[in-house]
Amino acid sequence: MTVHATEPDVRKRSTRATQTPSSFSLSNLLRRPESGALIATVGIYIFFVINGGEFFTASKGTATWLNPAAELGIIAIPVGLLMIAGELDLSVGSVLASSSMTLALVSGHWGQPIVLGVVVALSLGLLTGFVNGLIVTRSQVPSFVVTLATNFGLAGLALGVTRAVTGSTSVAIETDGWAKKVFGSYFGGGTFEVAIFWWLGVIVVVGWILHMSKYGNWIFAVGGDLVSARATGIPTDRVKIALFMGSAFGASLVGVIQTILYNSAQVANGQAFVFNSIIAVVIGGVLLTGGYGSVVGVVFGTLTFSIVGQGIYFTGWNPDWASLFLGVLLLIAVLMNNTFRRMALSYGPRKKKG
Amino acid sequence: MSLKFNTKKSRAAAVAISAGALLLTACGPDSSTDSANGDSNQPAASGDGPKIFVVGGKADDPFWSRVKRGVDDAALVVKAGGGSVTWLGPKNYDNLGPDAAKLIETALSQDADGVVGPDWEPDAMDEAFTKVVGGDTPLVIYNAGGIEAADRLGALNYVGSDELTAGKAGGEFFGQDGEKNVLCVNTLPGAANTEARCQGIAEGIAASGGKSTQLPLPSSKFGDPTAVAQAIKAALLKDNSIDGVITISTGDANAAASAIQQASVQDSVALGTFDLDPTQLDRIKGGTQLFAIDQQPYMQGYLAVSMLYDYINWGLELPQKPILTGPAIINADNVDTVLAGAEAGVR
Numbered sequence: 001m002t003v004h005a006t007e008p009d010v011r012k013r014s015t016r017a018t019q020t021p022s023s024f025s026l027s028n029l030l031r032r033p034e035s036g037a038l039i040a041t042v043g044i045y046i047f048f049v050i051n052g053g054e055f056f057t058a059s060k061g062t063a064t065w066l067n068p069a070a071e072l073g074i075i076a077i078p079v080g081l082l083m084i085a086g087e088l089d090l091s092v093g094s095v096l097a098s099s100s101m102t103l104a105l106v107s108g109h110w111g112q113p114i115v116l117g118v119v120v121a122l123s124l125g126l127l128t129g130f131v132n133g134l135i136v137t138r139s140q141v142p143s144f145v146v147t148l149a150t151n152f153g154l155a156g157l158a159l160g161v162t163r164a165v166t167g168s169t170s171v172a173i174e175t176d177g178w179a180k181k182v183f184g185s186y187f188g189g190g191t192f193e194v195a196i197f198w199w200l201g202v203i204v205v206v207g208w209i210l211h212m213s214k215y216g217n218w219i220f221a222v223g224g225d226l227v228s229a230r231a232t233g234i235p236t237d238r239v240k241i242a243l244f245m246g247s248a249f250g251a252s253l254v255g256v257i258q259t260i261l262y263n264s265a266q267v268a269n270g271q272a273f274v275f276n277s278i279i280a281v282v283i284g285g286v287l288l289t290g291g292y293g294s295v296v297g298v299v300f301g302t303l304t305f306s307i308v309g310q311g312i313y314f315t316g317w318n319p320d321w322a323s324l325f326l327g328v329l330l331l332i333a334v335l336m337n338n339t340f341r342r343m344a345l346s347y348g349p350r351k352k353k354g
Numbered sequence: 355m356s357l358k359f360n361t362k363k364s365r366a367a368a369v370a371i372s373a374g375a376l377l378l379t380a381c382g383p384d385s386s387t388d389s390a391n392g393d394s395n396q397p398a399a400s401g402d403g404p405k406i407f408v409v410g411g412k413a414d415d416p417f418w419s420r421v422k423r424g425v426d427d428a429a430l431v432v433k434a435g436g437g438s439v440t441w442l443g444p445k446n447y448d449n450l451g452p453d454a455a456k457l458i459e460t461a462l463s464q465d466a467d468g469v470v471g472p473d474w475e476p477d478a479m480d481e482a483f484t485k486v487v488g489g490d491t492p493l494v495i496y497n498a499g500g501i502e503a504a505d506r507l508g509a510l511n512y513v514g515s516d517e518l519t520a521g522k523a524g525g526e527f528f529g530q531d532g533e534k535n536v537l538c539v540n541t542l543p544g545a546a547n548t549e550a551r552c553q554g555i556a557e558g559i560a561a562s563g564g565k566s567t568q569l570p571l572p573s574s575k576f577g578d579p580t581a582v583a584q585a586i587k588a589a590l591l592k593d594n595s596i597d598g599v600i601t602i603s604t605g606d607a608n609a610a611a612s613a614i615q616q617a618s619v620q621d622s623v624a625l626g627t628f629d630l631d632p633t634q635l636d637r638i639k640g641g642t643q644l645f646a647i648d649q650q651p652y653m654q655g656y657l658a659v660s661m662l663y664d665y666i667n668w669g670l671e672l673p674q675k676p677i678l679t680g681p682a683i684i685n686a687d688n689v690d691t692v693l694a695g696a697e698a699g700v701r
Binding site for chain 1: 415416419543569570571572573574575576577578579580581583584585587588589591592604605608609612615616617618631632633636
């Protein structure tokens with residue numbers, strides 16, 4: 001992440017670029033933060049349509065990448081928001097695992113109503129996010145370190161409690177009725193997870209927050225230039241704490257979804273989401289340093305990551321090479337993003353139109 | 355996961371992304387209030403029978419609690435003969451090799467007449483084991499190390515399981531059930547024990563003319579059942595000649611069960627897994643899973659102590675070396691018995 005304009009400049013322009021619904025010319029479109037991500041998604045999809053054959057494009061094949069994308073997206077979007085505000089959250093893995101385990105303990109092991117388990121699990125997520133945010137804003141310790149510590153701490157806590165209570169590291173839970181329908185069922189002939197609707201909900205809500213409400217401007221401002229943001233009266237600490245709570249909430253929601261979907265909770269689950277969510281966000285065109293990005297970009301980033309991750313199993317190629325393939329394609333996607341970002345930032349709008 | 359200890363550690367270490375959390379999970383340390391020397395529940399030696407010391411994992415580890423149950427049951431006979439059995443477990447698994455070596459020294463310092471121990475980390479532990487054998491104290495290696503460790507150290511025997519053998523049993527079972535093309539889902543490719551498991555499956559099914567290919571999944575999917583499930587589903591859709599799926603752990607088996615369902619191939623694809631947990635037993639009972647492969651930890655503790663006691667007292671020695679406690683195949687025929695055993699804390 002090197003070549004771009006000075007930070008305040010970035011903030012000013014990106015804010016403008018994402019806020020003003022000015023004329024829809026091609027050059028304007030190309031300068032939007034999500035253009036690179038969109039092209040990457042379409043390109044990867046076409047690549048696998050060519051190499052993956054009919055199974056890849058069939059509805060079951062589509063579900064193969066759409067289901068993981070939905071779950072990843074529920075976490076990646078709020079994580080993206082947090083990264084736009086200049087912070088990282090590495091605790092989502094353990095938040096997912098501990099929420100999942102909380103639900104299985106409360107409603108499975110102890111046999112309490114499912115609604116109680118879900119509420120307690122999601123509250124645990126919100127609480128963890130609040131603690132993360134509080135420590136980061138009060139102590140000025142980088143969020144990388146704080147949330148890494150939370151990730152380890154919570155993993156140990158989840159394991160210790162689970163072991164002490166059940167003597168095992170996996171807890172079974174049987175759900176039916178509304179909870180199964182709402183969180184862990186399939187539609188479209190048993191193919192697509194209902195998590196896709198949750199993802200759409202998150203996209204709409206967070207998209208509105210970031211791009212339509214005043215809070216969106218606050219988030220860009222906090223990530224672009226914290227000192228100036230504070231000087232203009234933005235409650236920067238509260239913004240950050242809310243964003244940490246958002247990402248932890250997303251993680252605990254996925255924890256609930258996976259627990260009900262697979263009828264069990266495993267202590268080791270979820271750690272893959274720590275880096276996968278950041279990867280999806282970065283492919284989606286969000287700057288690691290903050291102040292730049294969009295929800296739509298993160299959606300495309302998530303889709304790209306998911307298609308790349310699952311597509312190889314349709315090609316018939318030796319899956320030993322899957323990780324190499326993933327690495328190369330990620331690098332290409334991010335380089336492409338940088339190019340588009342440079343265009344967006346250094347050329348700027350051709351003329352101010354009113 | 356009821357794997358052997360050393361292999362549990364290497365499995366976990368293989369996934370660097372989540373190394374910390376997984377080490378916690380795999381080795382299972384929770385905060386413990388035990389004494390500094392680990393937890394030792396020492397019954398008073400009531401007579402002039404032999405004093406046997408058993409080094410094992412933490413007793414609250416689900417795997418080791420079953421090993422210890424076997425030790426406790428064997429100890430009844432030892433106590434009836436005036437001897438004693440003392441369980442020595444580490445306080446946590448953070449520094450396993452050196453801690454376990456110290457526990458062996460502890461046993462020697464109390465004039466042990468016989469020692470049972472796992473060779474988790476030969477580099478750290480072999481010196482202590484050599485002292486045991488050097489002092490003419492009989493030794494049985496169990497759980498980890500294999501017959502190679504027992505021979506190297508001069509121990510009586512090895513009691514435990516072998517991943518390749520376990521895999522072969524699974525492959526043969528698939529073969530008998532009529533499967534011809536089995537997918538071995540490996541979420542930790544490259545780890546010695548998971549590779550051995552998949553290789554065993556391939557060798558086992560080859561006997562009946564079938565084949566098994568490995569589906570190695572990258573670490574970016576580890577611990578994400580949806581990503582694992584979708585990858586398995588993709589493989590099943592891509593190749594409709596696959597009629598069996600086996601997973602290296604119970605968590606992956608949950609994902610595979612979902613994948614089979616989503617691909618709508620329940621009728622044509624059979625599911626098996628290494629290791630046991632209640633969810634697997636429920637599926638086997640419900641008919642949506644064919645089998646699970648158990649290494650029967652109870653037998654490791656029970657046989658190791660019984661054999662050592664009889665050797666010390668009467669010089670009895672078995673010609674079979676090593677003594678394998680697994681694999682045992684759990685399927686619909688015996689699942690009710692296993693469920694009862696699980697309730698009782700034995701299985």
